[in-house]
Amino acid sequence: MADTERASRPETTITTPGGAPEEDPERARRHRMAVFGGAERKLADQSVDHSLAERLAALVADAGEVYDLAESPDIYGDGVVAELERRTAEELGFPAAAFFPSGTMAQQVALRCWAARTGNPTVALHPLAHPEVHERQAFSQVSGLRTVHLTDEPRLPNAAEVLDFEEPFGTLMLELPLRDAGHVLPSWEELVAVVEAARERDAVVHFDGARLWETTPHFGRPLREIAGLADSVYVSFYKTLGGLSGAVLAGPESLIAEARTWRHRYGGQLFQQFPAALAGLLGLRKVLPEIPSYVTHAKVVAQAIGEGFAQAGVAWFRVHPEPPHTHEFQVWLPYDAEVLSAAALRQAEESGVCLFRRWLPSPSGPQGLSFTEVTVTAPGLAWTAEDVRTAVADFVRRLR
Template identity: 55%
Template sequence: MPENTRDRRLAALRACDRILSGVRPATMRERLADLEAAGDLDALPDFYGDGPVTTLEERVAEILGTEAAVFFPTGTMAQQVALRYGADRTGNPTVALHPLGHQELHERHAYSWLSGLRAVWPTAEPRNPTAEEITALAEPASTVVIELPLRDAGFVLPTWDELAALAAAARGAGARVHFDGARIWESAPYLGHSFEEIAGLADSTYVSFYKTLGGLSGAALAGTGELASYARAWRHRFGGQVFQQWPAALTAISGLDRELPRIPEYVRHARTVAAALAALPGARVFPEPPHVHRFRLWLPHPARALNDAALVLAEEEKVWFASGWQDTEIPGVAMAEITAAAPALDWTAADVTEIGGRLIERAAGY
C-alpha cells in the first residue's frame, strides 16, 4: 500500500463521516470562522496582554477560584516560571517531579537547563506519588509537582482523599504544591470536586487552552497575586510577552464556553467506549474504567499493521477508529491512546465492537 504519511492520515481523517478517537482537524479557514463566532472582531485587539487576554485571565481565575491568572504562549514556559518561583522564594533549587511527568519527558528538562533546578523523584511507579512518599523524600523540595492526570502512566488520577493528603504532606514538608493541570478540565468528574476546590489544594495551577478545550494555543498559570506579578516579569524575560495574542485568547474563551460544559459527558461515554473495546479479542484497556475521557488500548497486532488497517478503514469506509499505534515491549502487541470526545458520543457499544472487529480483521491481513 502507499506510504502511511501524516498528510495522508490527516486527509483521511477529515473525510471520515464517523470518528471514534479524537476530532476532525480544522483547516485554517475553518479556524478563522471560529474566530468570527468567538468574539467581537470589531473590538480592538490586545496590546502586550490587555483586552481579550485580560478577559481570559480573569475568566480562568474565576473558574479556579484563585486571586489571579497569567496567560502564557506555552505551557512549558508557564511551568518553568512556577518552579522558578518556588525555588526563588525558598532558596532551594530542588523540585519533586515524577519521571513520567511532562517536565521530564516533553519539556527537554527546561527546569534544569534554563533555571538551574534539579529534580528528585518521589516514586517511579506509574501513578502520582503518595503522601507517605512525599514525607519520605530524602531531601527537601521547594515545589512538589502533581500532574492531573498523569498522561504517560495512562491518564491516571489519585482519588480526592489521596490528592488532599498528598498536598498536605507536601506543605508539611515545607514545599509548595504545583498542579500540572493541562488536562485538569477532564479530571474534575473523577475527583468529584469543583475546579475551585481542586485548585484550592495547590499553590499554583497550570492549565492548557488547546488540550481538551480546542483553542489555538496558550496556557495560564493561576495562583496568588504575588505569583502573578512574578509570572508576568518572568514571562517577559523568557520571551513570552507577545505583542498580540487575541486569536489564541478568543478561541480559549470559546472553548471554555463550548467544550468545558460537555466534558463530564465525554468522561461518562469514555467508560462505555472502553468497556466495549475491552471485549475485543486479545484487547486490554487501562485504566478500566478510565479516569478521564482518555485511556490506553492494547491490541495483539504489530503497530504497523494496526496503523495501516486504520488508515485503509478510514479511506474505504469513512470511519476513523484510532491511530498512533506504537509497538510495546511485548512482541506483536501495540498500544494507542484513545480520546472519546464529541464525535465519539454517537457511537454505541455495539458500534465500537463491530468496527473494532473490522479493524482487527484488516490488521490480521497485513
C-alpha cells in the same frame, strides 16, 4: 492521539538500500491526516482534522459570543488576553492569572519563582511527567532546576512516598491527570493526603493541570475545589478545550506579578495573541460544560472496546485504566505499531469509520507490544456500545 507534526517539508522520493522506493514520510503524513480528518464517523474531533480556512471561519463565526469584536486587538497582553486571564482565574478560584504562549514556559516560570521563594530549586515530580519526557530537559537546561522522582510506579506518588523521601524538595509538582501513564488520577482522598504530606515537609504544591478540566467527574468536586488544593496551577487551552494555543498560570497575586516579569524575560510577552485568547474563551464557554458527558461516555466506549476484542477472539489486549478516569485512555495490543497504524488507516479510508488513529511502540516493554490513545469528545457521543463493538470487529479483521 493527535497527529500534530508540521507539514512544511517538500515532497521527496526515498529509496531503500536495495533501490525500492519508499513512501515519502511527509506525503504519508498528509494522507493520514486527510483520511482521519475526513472520516464520516470518529470518536473525537481534533484540530488537525480541519483546514486553516475551516478553523478561521469557525473562530470568526463564534467569537462574538464571548467577546465584543468591535474592541481593539490586544497589545502586549491587555484587552481580550486580560479577559481570558480574569475568567480563568475565576474558574479556578485564584486571585490572579497570567497568559503564556506555552505550558512549557508557564511551568518553568512558576517553578523558578517558587524555587526562589522556598530557597530550594529541587522539584519532586513523576518520571513520566511532561517536563521529564517531552521538554528536552528544559527545567535543568534553561531554568536551573533539579528534579527528583518520588516513585517509578505508573501512578502519582502517595502520601507515604512524599513523607518518606530521603531528601528535601521545594516544590511538589503533580500532573493531573498523568497522561503518559494512561491519563490516570488518584482518588480525591489520596490527592488530599499527598498535598497535606507535601505541606508537612514545607514544600509548595504546583499542579500541572494541562488537562485539569477533565478531572471533575473522577474527583466528584468542582474545579475550584480541585485547583484550590494547590499553591499554583497551570492549565492549557488547546488540550481538552480545543483552543489554538496558549496556557494560563494561576496563583497568588504576588506570584503572578513575578511570573509576568519572568514571562517577559523568557520571550513570552507577545505583541498580539487575540486569536488564541478568543479560542480559549470559546473553550471555557462551549467545551468545558460538555466534558462530564465525554467522560461518562468514554467509560461506555472503553468497555465496548474490550468486549469487541474479546468477541473477536483477540488473545490479549488491555484497556487502561478500566474504567477510564477521564475521557481519554489507552488501548494496548500485542502487534507492531506499524501494523496497527496501517490497519487503522485502512479502516478509516475504506469504511469511513475512524476508531483508532496512530499506534506507538511500548516505550519500555517487549517488542511487538503497542498502544494508542483513545479520546471521546462530541462526535463520539453518537456511538452506541454496539457501534464500538462492530468497529472493533472490523479493525481486527483488517489485522488478520
